[in-house]
Amino acid sequence: MSIHFGVDYYPEHWPKERWETDAKLMQEMGVQVVRMAEFSWFKMEPSEGVFHFEWLEEAVALLDKYGIKSILGTPTAAPPAWIIERNPEIQPIDREGRRRHFGGRHHDCQSNEVYRGHIKRFVTAFSKRFAENPGVIGWQIDNELGNSHYDLCMCNSCKAKFQQWLKIKYGKIETLNDAWGTAFWSQGFNNFSQIGTPLITAVGENPSAMLDWKCFCSDLIVDFAKWQADIIRANCPEHFITHNYMCFDNKVNYYDLGKLLDFVSNDIYPAGHWQKPQAHPDSGLAASHDVVRGYKKQPFWMMEQQSGMSGWEIMGRALEPGQMSAWAMQSVAHGADAVVFFRWRTCAMGTEQYWHGILGHSGNPGRIYNEARQLTHTFSKHMDDFEGTMPHPEVAIVHSFRQNYAFDIQPNHPELCYVEQLQKYHKALYNKKIPVDFVRGMDDLSSYKLVIAPLQYLMTPQLEQHYIDYVANGGHLVLTMRTGVKDATNLCMTDRELPGRLSEICGIEVPEYDCLLETTGGVFYNSREYEAEKWCDIITLGKAKQIAEYTTGFYRQSPAITENSYGNGITWYVGTEPGDDLMADLTDYFLKTCGIEPLGTAAEGVEMMTRENDDSIWLFIINHTNERQVYHLHGMYTLLEGEKEEFLNPYEVQLLIKSKRSRY
Ligand code: GAL
Ligand code: ZN
Numbered sequence: 001m002s003i004h005f006g007v008d009y010y011p012e013h014w015p016k017e018r019w020e021t022d023a024k025l026m027q028e029m030g031v032q033v034v035r036m037a038e039f040s041w042f043k044m045e046p047s048e049g050v051f052h053f054e055w056l057e058e059a060v061a062l063l064d065k066y067g068i069k070s071i072l073g074t075p076t077a078a079p080p081a082w083i084i085e086r087n088p089e090i091q092p093i094d095r096e097g098r099r100r101h102f103g104g105r106h107h108d109c110q111s112n113e114v115y116r117g118h119i120k121r122f123v124t125a126f127s128k129r130f131a132e133n134p135g136v137i138g139w140q141i142d143n144e145l146g147n148s149h150y151d152l153c154m155c156n157s158c159k160a161k162f163q164q165w166l167k168i169k170y171g172k173i174e175t176l177n178d179a180w181g182t183a184f185w186s187q188g189f190n191n192f193s194q195i196g197t198p199l200i201t202a203v204g205e206n207p208s209a210m211l212d213w214k215c216f217c218s219d220l221i222v223d224f225a226k227w228q229a230d231i232i233r234a235n236c237p238e239h240f241i242t243h244n245y246m247c248f249d250n251k252v253n254y255y256d257l258g259k260l261l262d263f264v265s266n267d268i269y270p271a272g273h274w275q276k277p278q279a280h281p282d283s284g285l286a287a288s289h290d291v292v293r294g295y296k297k298q299p300f301w302m303m304e305q306q307s308g309m310s311g312w313e314i315m316g317r318a319l320e321p322g323q324m325s326a327w328a329m330q331s332v333a334h335g336a337d338a339v340v341f342f343r344w345r346t347c348a349m350g351t352e353q354y355w356h357g358i359l360g361h362s363g364n365p366g367r368i369y370n371e372a373r374q375l376t377h378t379f380s381k382h383m384d385d386f387e388g389t390m391p392h393p394e395v396a397i398v399h400s401f402r403q404n405y406a407f408d409i410q411p412n413h414p415e416l417c418y419v420e421q422l423q424k425y426h427k428a429l430y431n432k433k434i435p436v437d438f439v440r441g442m443d444d445l446s447s448y449k450l451v452i453a454p455l456q457y458l459m460t461p462q463l464e465q466h467y468i469d470y471v472a473n474g475g476h477l478v479l480t481m482r483t484g485v486k487d488a489t490n491l492c493m494t495d496r497e498l499p500g501r502l503s504e505i506c507g508i509e510v511p512e513y514d515c516l517l518e519t520t521g522g523v524f525y526n527s528r529e530y531e532a533e534k535w536c537d538i539i540t541l542g543k544a545k546q547i548a549e550y551t552t553g554f555y556r557q558s559p560a561i562t563e564n565s566y567g568n569g570i571t572w573y574v575g576t577e578p579g580d581d582l583m584a585d586l587t588d589y590f591l592k593t594c595g596i597e598p599l600g601t602a603a604e605g606v607e608m609m610t611r612e613n614d615d616s617i618w619l620f621i622i623n624h625t626n627e628r629q630v631y632h633l634h635g636m637y638t639l640l641e642g643e644k645e646e647f648l649n650p651y652e653v654q655l656l657i658k659s660k661r662s663r664y
Contacts, residue, residue, distance in 0.1 A: 077142050400440060477572070479573050483500075539573070561586070
């Protein structure tokens with residue numbers, strides 16, 4: 001039997017006498033795995049070279065006795081005070097040139113050689129000690145890499161590493177000067193040693209330099225993880241290595257990081273705290289799971305699945321009965337093979353005293369515990385069957401860290417956000433019960449009937465050709481505003497009108513555009529007027545036909561959305577950001593043209609998602625609302641769990657199956 005449910009456990013926060021009670025309660029709840037120790041450096045090495053792993057060994061052994069395996073986290077996101085006292089230089093420098101100090105977490109510079117030395121000593125001892133431990137199955141490197149490291153670190157060590165990175169990339173300083181467009185504002189360099197980290201300027205910054213800085217930071221974080229992964233692999237060849245990602249977060253390129261890992265893991269906290277609580281967090285969550293599945297194109301783990309209300313200084317909403325289970329099974333529906341809940345017991349101390357867990361402060365099993373037990377007892381057995389399976393969507397949305405960086409640097413419109421735009425397209429499909437993959441532009445796109453590639457801002461000749469070939473061979477491609485604007489180094493392209501060479505498959509040119517600053521625009525489509533947001537490309541038709549036109553601006557009655565047949569396929573060009581209604585109706589049109597059928601029909605907040613192997617398709621139907629719902633399916637599925645087909649109680653999850661061998 002495989003591992004499907006677990007909790008994040010901090011035995012060091014509680015008296016040892018309590019541990020066995022915890023283990024028993026966990027066993028009863030159906031917990032098969034815990035993650036531990038990712039913030040316990042001081043407890044394991046209270047001074048240099050003095051290791052105290054006994055307490056952790058004791059915890060691992062006790063849990064193992066109750067059939068619970070352990071994943072150990074390297075505690076490198078919180079170096080202890082004695083390291084900081086000895087080497088204060090490992091504390092990072094922010095953009096204002098200030099040092100960030102001990103007292104929270106992430107107070108480390110990831111390029112610092114001295115810090116790497118401390119890590120090497122500790123991780124070597126740690127991994128050797130637990131290599132043969134029968135209770136341990138794998139490792140998590142650090143914790144949420146990139147979290148808090150965005151504008152960190154600007155220290156001299158990072159500066160030297162950045163210069164080195166640039167030297168390898170550009171070879172000669174003249175090449176860098178050209179790639180960064182340093183003729184502007186007299187920014188030319190005589191040599192690499194003049195280049196600094198992007199400390200705060202008097203005003204403005206160079207977008208090409210910033211793009212390289214972000215890519216460098218990502219590479220640095222991957223290198224930081226590799227430093228640890230290499231040690232663990234050498235000492236623990238039987239154990240897996242993973243890392244807990246943060247959905248769409250862009251500080252580290254998760255595709256690159258994924259190459260070091262056996263599988264990726266993810267963390268989600270949908271109930272609001274960092275962000276405002278949303279009416280339908282489920283659609284954004286679905287997109288997060290889909291992109292996480294795409295990072296390695298394989299099933300993943302949830303390493304921190306929200307199990308209670310969140311809170312640091314202020315708190316988020318309490319979870320309604322059933323809500324946690326619905327979110328957990330949503331993770332599974334989108335490809336999670338295991339769900340580890342954060343955290344076992346609500347912590348009594350420190351910054352996260354109010355970040356609640358399966359048990360409250362009192363440690364007594366209550367509503368959430370009972371719900372979790374019910375969940376594991378209902379679904380564990382089925383999860384063995386579809387472990388390792390993937391969905392097979394007919395639609396893909398293109399996702400790229402570099403495009404994301406470029407829009408972070410210059411959003412073009414103050415509210416334009418790369419990830420939000422991707423999520424908007426995703427949401428329209430999600431609401432129509434259409435499974436979606438996230439892919440990278442250069443991936444093999446041939447298995448998808450419809451590829452949506454929003455905001456293809458940075459363009460290369462290879463990517464242009466790839467899209468042209470996809471459409472020529474019968475693909476349906478959606479391109480949007482701000483496509484083909486820049487080259488790979490973030491300089492504007494000047495050889496043709498927008499969207500560059502892609503105008504060949506779009507059948508249009510975009511000689512002008514309008515940024516809808518503090519206003520919205522209108523679009524007329526299919527005998528109705530809709531809202532257009534943020535941007536209007538002013539389009540000249542070539543071979544394409546117009547399918548929607550602007551109703552506002554000096555360019556009213558000119559094309560807003562176009563369609564062009566090219567080779568065996570079609571390219572649609574969307575010159576604006578469609579409002580929700582237009583997005584929904586336009587998506588219907590795309591799907592119909594491509595012959596893509598939804599899994600079924602149901603109200604917003606009722607989700608449908610599949611996983612499949614060669615023989616079977618599992619269909620998950622999840623009611624993310626606190627009302628009863630009905631649904632209708634377009635295939636012949638058999639209910640495995642749940643009360644009544646085509647009917648859902650509040651937050652109910654139903655699991656259905658269909659054989660691929662039957663005719664229906
Ligand atoms: C995550 C982090 C955990 C914990 C949790 C609640 O971002 O990985 O360590 O801090 O949030 O704040
Ligand atoms: Zn640094």
